[in-house]
Amino acid sequence: xxxxxxxxxxxxxGWLFILPALAGLIFLVLYPFAYNIYVSFTNMSVYHxxxxxxxxxxxxxxxxxxxxxxxxxxxxxVWTVANVVPTVLLGLLLAFVLNxxxxxxxxxxxxxxxxxxxxxxxxxxxxxxxxxxQYGVINALLAEVGIPAINWLNDCNWAFIxxxxxxxxxGYPFMxxxxxxxxxxxxxxxxxxxxxxxxxxxxxxQYVSIPLIRPTILIAVLLGSIWTxxxxxxxxxxxxxxxxxCTTILITEAYKDAFGGTFAFAQAATYAFLAFIILFIPGxxxxxxxxxxxxxx
Amino acid sequence: MAGVRLQNVSKVFKNxxxxxxxxxxxxxxxxxxxxxxxxCGKTTTLRIVAGLEKPTTGSVYIGDxxxxxxxPKDRDIAMVFQSYALxxxxxxxxNLAFPLKMRKYPKQQIEAQVTKTAETLEMSNLLxxxxxxLSGGQRQRVALGRAIVRDxxxxxxxxxxxxxxxxxxxxxxxxxxxxxxxxGTTTIYVTHDQAEAMTLADRVALMRNGMIQxxxxxxxxxxxxxxxxxxxxxxxxxxxxMDGTIRSSDDGAVFDAGxxxxxxxxxxxxxxxxxxxxxxxxxxxxxxxxxxNGVRExxxxxxxxxxxxxxxxxxxxxxxxxxxxxxxxxxxxxxPIGSSVWMNLTSPNAHLFDAENEQALA
Amino acid sequence: MSRSKTMRSVQSIAGTVLKHAFLIVxxxxxxxxxxxxxxxxxxPGESLVTPTFVLGFIPVxxxxxxxxxxxxxxLHLLAGATFPVWAKNSIIITTSSVALSVALxxxxxxxxxxxxxxxxxxxxFSFLLPSMFPGVITIxxxxxxxxxxxxxxxxxxxxxxxAVGSLSLSVFIMKGAFDSIPRDLDEAxxxxxxxxxxxxxxxxxxxxxxxIATVALWAFMGSWLDWALANVMLKDNTLWTLxxxxxxxxxxxxTYYGSFAALSIIxxxxxxxxxxxxxxxxxxxxxxxxxxx
Numbered sequence: 001x002x003x004x005x006x007x008x009x010x011x012x013x014g015w016l017f018i019l020p021a022l023a024g025l026i027f028l029v030l031y032p033f034a035y036n037i038y039v040s041f042t043n044m045s046v047y048h049x050x051x052x053x054x055x056x057x058x059x060x061x062x063x064x065x066x067x068x069x070x071x072x073x074x075x076x077x078v079w080t081v082a083n084v085v086p087t088v089l090l091g092l093l094l095a096f097v098l099n100x101x102x103x104x105x106x107x108x109x110x111x112x113x114x115x116x117x118x119x120x121x122x123x124x125x126x127x128x129x130x131x132x133x134q135y136g137v138i139n140a141l142l143a144e145v146g147i148p149a150i151n152w153l154n155d156c157n158w159a160f161i162x163x164x165x166x167x168x169x170x171g172y173p174f175m176x177x178x179x180x181x182x183x184x185x186x187x188x189x190x191x192x193x194x195x196x197x198x199x200x201x202x203x204x205x206q207y208v209s210i211p212l213i214r215p216t217i218l219i220a221v222l223l224g225s226i227w228t229x230x231x232x233x234x235x236x237x238x239x240x241x242x243x244x245x246c247t248t249i250l251i252t253e254a255y256k257d258a259f260g261g262t263f264a265f266a267q268a269a270t271y272a273f274l275a276f277i278i279l280f281i282p283g284x285x286x287x288x289x290x291x292x293x294x295x296x297x
Numbered sequence: 298m299a300g301v302r303l304q305n306v307s308k309v310f311k312n313x314x315x316x317x318x319x320x321x322x323x324x325x326x327x328x329x330x331x332x333x334x335x336x337c338g339k340t341t342t343l344r345i346v347a348g349l350e351k352p353t354t355g356s357v358y359i360g361d362x363x364x365x366x367x368x369p370k371d372r373d374i375a376m377v378f379q380s381y382a383l384x385x386x387x388x389x390x391x392n393l394a395f396p397l398k399m400r401k402y403p404k405q406q407i408e409a410q411v412t413k414t415a416e417t418l419e420m421s422n423l424l425x426x427x428x429x430x431l432s433g434g435q436r437q438r439v440a441l442g443r444a445i446v447r448d449x450x451x452x453x454x455x456x457x458x459x460x461x462x463x464x465x466x467x468x469x470x471x472x473x474x475x476x477x478x479x480x481g482t483t484t485i486y487v488t489h490d491q492a493e494a495m496t497l498a499d500r501v502a503l504m505r506n507g508m509i510q511x512x513x514x515x516x517x518x519x520x521x522x523x524x525x526x527x528x529x530x531x532x533x534x535x536x537x538x539m540d541g542t543i544r545s546s547d548d549g550a551v552f553d554a555g556x557x558x559x560x561x562x563x564x565x566x567x568x569x570x571x572x573x574x575x576x577x578x579x580x581x582x583x584x585x586x587x588x589x590n591g592v593r594e595x596x597x598x599x600x601x602x603x604x605x606x607x608x609x610x611x612x613x614x615x616x617x618x619x620x621x622x623x624x625x626x627x628x629x630x631x632x633p634i635g636s637s638v639w640m641n642l643t644s645p646n647a648h649l650f651d652a653e654n655e656q657a658l659a
Numbered sequence: 660m661s662r663s664k665t666m667r668s669v670q671s672i673a674g675t676v677l678k679h680a681f682l683i684v685x686x687x688x689x690x691x692x693x694x695x696x697x698x699x700x701x702x703p704g705e706s707l708v709t710p711t712f713v714l715g716f717i718p719v720x721x722x723x724x725x726x727x728x729x730x731x732x733x734l735h736l737l738a739g740a741t742f743p744v745w746a747k748n749s750i751i752i753t754t755s756s757v758a759l760s761v762a763l764x765x766x767x768x769x770x771x772x773x774x775x776x777x778x779x780x781x782x783x784f785s786f787l788l789p790s791m792f793p794g795v796i797t798i799x800x801x802x803x804x805x806x807x808x809x810x811x812x813x814x815x816x817x818x819x820x821x822a823v824g825s826l827s828l829s830v831f832i833m834k835g836a837f838d839s840i841p842r843d844l845d846e847a848x849x850x851x852x853x854x855x856x857x858x859x860x861x862x863x864x865x866x867x868x869x870x871i872a873t874v875a876l877w878a879f880m881g882s883w884l885d886w887a888l889a890n891v892m893l894k895d896n897t898l899w900t901l902x903x904x905x906x907x908x909x910x911x912x913x914t915y916y917g918s919f920a921a922l923s924i925i926x927x928x929x930x931x932x933x934x935x936x937x938x939x940x941x942x943x944x945x946x947x948x949x950x951x952x
Contacts, residue, residue, distance in 0.1 A: 013774070013776050014770040014771075014774035014775065014776035014779065015770075015776055017766035017767060017769060017770035017774065018766065018767045018770050018771070018782060020762075020763050020766070021763040021764065021766075021767040021786075021823075021826055021830065022767075022782060022785075024763065024819065024822065024823035024826070025785065025786065025788070025789065025823060025826065027804065028789075028797070028801055028804075028819065028820055028823045028824075029788055029789045029792070029797065029823065030788070031800060031804060032792070032796065032797040032799075032800035032801055032804075033788070033792060033797075035800040035803075036792070036796055036797075036800065090685075093681075094682075094685065097678050097681060097682060098682075100678070102675065102678050102679065102682070104682075106935075106938065108682045108686060109934075109938065110931060110934070110935070111685075111686035111689050111690055112685060112686065112689050113689075113930075113931075113934055114689045114690050114693050114927075115689055115692075115693075116880070116930075117927045117930035117931060117934070118693055118696065118923055118924075118927050119884050119902065119905060119923050119926060119927075120884075121886075121905075121906070122696055122699075122919060122920060122923050123692050123693065123696065126692040126695045126696060127692060129695075129707065130692065130695075135709075137716055137718075140716065141716055169688070169689075169692070173689070177873065177876065178832075178873065181832070181869050181870060181872070181873040182835070184869045185836065185839050185869060185870070201674075215835050215838070216832075216835060219828070219831045219832075219835075222787070223787070223790055223827060223828055223831075226787070226790045226791055227790060230790075230791075230792075230793040232793065251793050254793065254796070265799075268796070269796065272792060272793055272796040275791075275792075275793060276791050276792060279791045280791055283784075283787060283791070284784075287784055
């Protein structure tokens with residue numbers, strides 16, 4: 001590609017361009033990360049705030065061999081998949097519909113972003129009250145249709161489904177916005193060419209829209225999964241991780257340790273690092289497989 | 298194979314009429330060029346034929362079929378877009394195969410037609426590449442190939458060559474004309490480039506402000522423009538125009554442009570009744586003006602302000618009072634800047650246009 | 660001929676009806692819980708109320724009152740800590756974060772798309788790292804770092820982390836946006852005599868406006884509603900942002916639901932305004948003018 005150097009006198013190598021952003025990354029992310037790893041090898045907690053000592057892998061052994069670990073881990077995985085798939089699909093569907101010929105787009109869009117625009121603390125609390133077995137609206141509505149009341153917050157499985165639904169509610173507006181943006185950048189001439197070539201309606205989605213927003217879908221799935229995995233609010237605020245550990249995911253466990261009385265920072269750090277590894281490794285494979293960071297030419 | 302007929306077609310966008318009452322009868326197998334400046338409505342007209350726009354009034358017939366309510370994909374047409382609109386995520390092969398695939402052609406037939414089209418356009422070696430790996434000229438060929446592969450009744454082309462560099466454009470023009478003749482498919486071609494139109498067209502339809510000004514073969518519209526716009530749009534350099542009055546007398550007709558006057562050739566002057574006088578615009582092309590270094594009776598003295606040396610000939614630009622003229626001269630002709638030359642404006646090929654409505658006087 | 664026309668009309672009407680039905684259902688789902696918030700905000704008292712219902716399930720305040728909304732601008736927590744102050748802080752911090760985020764993202768996205776340099780793929784991937792750490796974990800070390808730099812209790816203490824935190828997604832969006840612009844345009848501009856900066860500003864930037872709007876919106880959201888970082892960085896309550904004031908309604912023994920709801924709604928209004936402004940840019944047709952001569 002010596003063409004590049006011939007044209008336009010490239011000033012400054014690529015590194016210069018990403019340096020500011022990268023610097024921010026190093027100081028504000030890499031450093032805490034390193035710090036976090038360090039702490040996870042100590043016994044920092046409310047009892048050892050200043051005089052913490054190195055304990056090696058003791059925290060890791062403790063966490064990984066705890067009886068709850070497997071359940072919490074499994075919960076995290078199920079939680080992630082159960083959230084990402086519907087959120088992405090809903091977001092795509094909404095983006096497609098709102099990108100087509102339909103009246104009142106702006107108004108609909110405003111409604112759709114409401115879940116995202118409100119502080120989630122209060123909306124999640126509302127969801128919690130809606131799930132109330134006796135007084136909650138949801139059971140009231142189900143009763144209208146003849147379905148018996150569901151013990152949302154106290155039944156292990158239903159509690160999980162409940163927080164998933166609430167989290168999807170929080171999540172699809174964002175996906176819709178991202179995919180809408182991507183769809184806008186497809187030149188309308190491609191759709192015209194496709195309609196002349198014989199592709200109309202769904203086939204245009206199949207052969208033009210989706211292939212061209214594929215990079216966006218890929219990053220949305222990847223980041224969506226990462227964020228959901230570490231999403232603290234929904235799981236904690238509605239059920240507090242209960243009943244038992246039914247709705248506890250890795251991150252709520254970490255929070256409980258860090259701020260739930262014992263201030264066991266080291267243990268929280270351990271969970272955090274484990275969460276990172278769990279996300280990092282598939283992340284690398286996802287990247288390889290889908291060519292997310294591949295150069296365009 | 299089919300002709301195309303537009304009947305009283307109009308298109309109004311919001312408050313502007315982009316196309317006004319267009320009537321056009323395109324013969325089967327003909328290469329018709331819609332020519333005109335930006336915004337004249339030629340592309341809109343093309344898109345109406347394609348079915349990408351619905352006409353506000355009027356009808357379109359492809360073959361003998363009224364296609365007003367027919368979707369673009371069912372009109373058996375193919376379109377080449379100015380920006381090519383190639384599917385970026387598909388290989389050249391898949392781009393070519395796409396129209397066939399959408400119509401559910403059997404796989405073998407698809408392969409056969411794609412291969413044949415690729416051969417015709419000499420791009421068999423590009424089939425596995427993606428559009429972004431191709432040069433502009435190659436992409437243009439793929440766009441063309443996608444249109445050809447289906448062997449439709451009509452080709453619609455929207456300035457397909459305008460993104461190519463000059464040399465490639467001229468080359469491709471000729472190849473395109475050739476191809477069309479071989480395939481015999483009716484073609485409607487939009488361009489703003491008059492040279493392109495002259496080369497490619499069997500007939501040219503000039504448009505301005507949404508209306509068709511004139512339809513005819515290139516030679517016809519060139520030699521017999523029906524109004525000043527057509528006369529001025531075709532030909533390079535542009536036709537020279539001068540405003541004044543033509544007076545006919547027993548000795549012949551004289552054109553009085555205020556600062557100078559000259560004889561008008563009888564062929565041109567016969568449009569005027571004897572003894573009459575009329576305000577008109579005189580139009581004469583550079584190639585119909587004779588230039589001399591010395592005074593010539595009947596010629597107009599003009600001061601040279603420059604000349605374009607084309608290699609095989611030159612174009613001398615001069616001014617006389619408020620009038621600019623350009624005349625063709627052989628390369629050897631000496632026309633230093635600031636010097637005076639004498640131009641003979643009397644020619645049988647000149648034109649007269651009504652001073653008010655710009656129509657050719659006939 | 661007319662039969663297929665009728666069939667197609669029926670099909671398109673059915674399609675439109677379906678689309679609207681879907682959108683209406685989703686709209687109702689989207690705003691329903693917020694109707695409760697509105698009801699809380701408009702009901703007297705600070706506890707969770709039982710509203711009256713319209714149509715059986717739409718909550719409506721039994722005795723509507725604007726008391727909470729009126730009270731908020733006048734709230735005084737401690738000297739210097741009032742609503743206008745919080746609002747001012749939030750606005751300054753948020754707009755700065757958005758500006759910084761865009762300023763960091765644009766060159767990075769451009770570089771990843773248009774340049775080649777060693778370690779490119781790895782550095783691109785590393786932008787995903789911030790997301791892989793739960794936010795709570797990064798906050799404390801950030802606090803420690805900023806306190807040694809003396810940036811605690813300043814606007815920058817929030818602006819910088821907010822901007823950097825939004826990079827994960829933003830860099831990829833920008834890279835994607837630049838990727839989707841064909842190199843032809845770069846080359847055409849170069850042939851026309853434009854240097855790299857010129858090409859970037861006059862040609863590439865306008866074409867990536869929808870993505871820049873997305874990046875800005877994203878940075879806005881990350882900053883406007885954040886509580887966790889602000890809580891740690893801004894101890895001085897003349898520097899409090901709106902979320903900090905908001906969560907202050909949650910006291911250990913009692914939660915002021917009414918006020919909380921009212922303030923939540925007030926905070927949500929700018930989000931809609933920003934979204935509406937950006938919608939313009941999100942919806943711009945990119946094809947307009949870029950190819951047609």
